[in-house]
Amino acid sequence: NAGVTQTPKFRILKIGQSMTLQCTQDMNHNYMYWYRQDPGMGLKLIYYSVGAGITDKGEVPNGYNVSRSTTEDFPLRLELAAPSQTSVYFCASSYSGGMRETQYFGPGTRLLVL
Amino acid sequence: RKEVEQDPGPFNVPEGATVAFNCTYSNSASQSFFWYRQDCRKEPKLLMSVYSSGNEDGRFTAQLNRASQYISLLIRDSKLSDSATYLCAVGGAAGNKLTFGGGTRVLVKP
Numbered sequence: 454n455a456g457v458t459q460t461p462k463f464r465i466l467k468i469g470q471s472m473t474l475q476c477t478q479d480m481n482h483n484y485m486y487w488y489r490q491d492p493g494m495g496l497k498l499i500y501y502s503v504g505a506g507i508t509d510k511g512e513v514p515n516g517y518n519v520s521r522s523t524t525e526d527f528p529l530r531l532e533l534a535a536p537s538q539t540s541v542y543f544c545a546s547s548y549s550g551g552m553r554e555t556q557y558f559g560p561g562t563r564l565l566v567l
Numbered sequence: 568r569k570e571v572e573q574d575p576g577p578f579n580v581p582e583g584a585t586v587a588f589n590c591t592y593s594n595s596a597s598q599s600f601f602w603y604r605q606d607c608r609k610e611p612k613l614l615m616s617v618y619s620s621g622n623e624d625g626r627f628t629a630q631l632n633r634a635s636q637y638i639s640l641l642i643r644d645s646k647l648s649d650s651a652t653y654l655c656a657v658g659g660a661a662g663n664k665l666t667f668g669g670g671t672r673v674l675v676k677p
Contacts (some may be wrong), residue, residue: 488667493575495654495667496611511664544609544666552599552658558610 457559476544590655
């Protein structure tokens with residue numbers, strides 16, 4: 454199993470551009486998450502999904518959109534990129550949302566908005 | 568006050584020594600607690616869950632103090648490879664929404 458994969462690894466965007474961060478998991482996990490991590494900070498939840506077709510906002514959803522058309526894929530869309538969106542983005546998945554469920558993280562996408 | 572707080576460190580630890588650090592949380596209704604390890608420029612990986620009675624995994628011991636609302640991680644016989652940032656994560660009854668602390672950096676030196 455590849456686990457959770459993310460593309461691209463690194464991207465530079467100009468202000469106002471848009472892009473999609475890709476996330477795929479091959480563990481047949483129902484729950485998927487998008488986090489952002491700013492330097493020296495913890496992870497903040499952007500959006501999550503409990504299954505195909507179901508998504509919900511996390512702590513910091515503004516400026517982002519998601520979709521979940523399949524169990525495997527959970528892309529994150531940035532519209533009108535702003536410097537405040539410069540961050541490292543991690544996708545994660547878990548089998549369920551149970552109290553003891555482990556979240557498995559992808560390797561991250563580093564985004565720089567100039 | 569932040570929901571989950573950690574001392575950012577760094578904790579400089581001689582190889583072979585013991586180091587311990589805490590993570591405080593503000594939501595008394597929190598039900599799930601975890602320690603993740605994050606190496607520089609890498610993704611977080613689960614180190615251990617924290618159970619009410621405390622739990623141990625090799626050289627790592629995690630404790631939960633509900634009265635004072637903190638969890639702790641103790642590392643015994645520190646190895647150079649233990650150098651990393653340790654993130655605590657706190658969740659509600661459903662583990663799908665985790666709140667992470669900012670991490671505690673540990674540097675183990677020869």
